[in-house]
Amino acid sequence: MRGLFTIVVLFGLSGGLYAETYKTVLSEQAKYKAILTNQNFMFNSPFHLQDGIVFTYIGEAKTVLLAGDFNGWKATLLFERKTNNIWIYTWEKRMDKGLHQYKLMVDGIWIDDPLSTNFIIDQSGQKVSTFTLEEDFIPFKKYPLLLKNNEYVFRYFNPDAQQVMLVGDFNHWNPYSNPLTYVGAGWYEMRMTMSPGYHIYCYVVDGEWIPDPGNLVQYSDTTGSIVNVLKVPGELKPY
Incomplete structure (x- = not known):
């Protein structure tokens, strides 16, 4: 699966770091690999692989949980800690197209997704992160x-x-x-x-x-x- 998205790459030039924003075509697998190797670029979480929708959190924590409208807002989806304080949760079930809302629970505290720029404000005035599926998500499996x-x-x-x-x-x-x-x-x-x-x-x-x-x-x-x-x-x- 390939997607068009905006990333920010930091270049080390004399006098400091400069950010250049541009659009590029990069495979979702390459994005996932770049996250795990802690490369310096920004992206909008979550992103889609053929076999899952990947949510990411970066930071010090003991536990990170995910909840959203796609699982009845139950804080039971546990992130897996990778390297460099990178946490990953991959949703591997079918999900209907349209707008979806979700939040993270980090060490018992509800937060919006700091790696996402998409959100709404709920009735209590709190941010709720969102993402949109243009079509039904059906995980890739080997068939028959x-x-x-x-x-x-x-x-x-x-x-x-x-x-x-x-x-x-x-x-x-x-x-x-x-x-x-x-x-x-x-x-x-x-x-x-x-x-x-x-x-x-x-x-x-x-x-x-x-x-x-x-x-x-x-x-x-x-x-x-x-x-x-x-x-x-x-x-x-x-x-």
């Missing part, structure tokens, strides 16, 4: 995702697709048997219980047969088409 009892979740991302079908040896390559359901933010999804053994499959997206980009176990079949391989655990039933 095994749940239990050989039930798998198949997911496919394409915000421009009108119809996504799952085809494979398990449904005799019928492009009409197993449609995926649109679940929002460009994602299509379905669940299916699979029999043990190796299965080959792909997707049919608006009539075009394409491999599952989330599954890198692929091979070329006898027609030259790229298909995916899924290994389902369990004992094979004798014929």
Whole structure:
């Protein structure tokens, strides 16, 4: 995931430090790495990785907790202390798009997020930090995702697709048997219980047969088409 954001970099020049503000494109992973290595730049917390929304606190503390409208304002989300008094909490669950409010509790004291410039003033006159999701946040996971009892979740991302079908040896390559359901933010999804053994499959997206980009176990079949391989655990039933 890549984002456009404003950072402040401090340059050591003769006579002191000078701040130059500019816009740049930097991956969210690079931001996370820069925080953990204590590089000197400012950013607006929280920021988004593919697999989570990362909240950050920097400072001396014994405990740092997070609470917001996304968890019923319960101060139960515990930050993990990294190096150089850097604290991190990563939200790894789905979150609806829109404006969200939150606060931090540092050693038992409620504060707004000092690393965020976004806030509202509540009815008591206190600052409440905010951030906005432009679309539903759905954490990145490797799919097909095994749940239990050989039930798998198949997911496919394409915000421009009108119809996504799952085809494979398990449904005799019928492009009409197993449609995926649109679940929002460009994602299509379905669940299916699979029999043990190796299965080959792909997707049919608006009539075009394409491999599952989330599954890198692929091979070329006898027609030259790229298909995916899924290994389902369990004992094979004798014929």
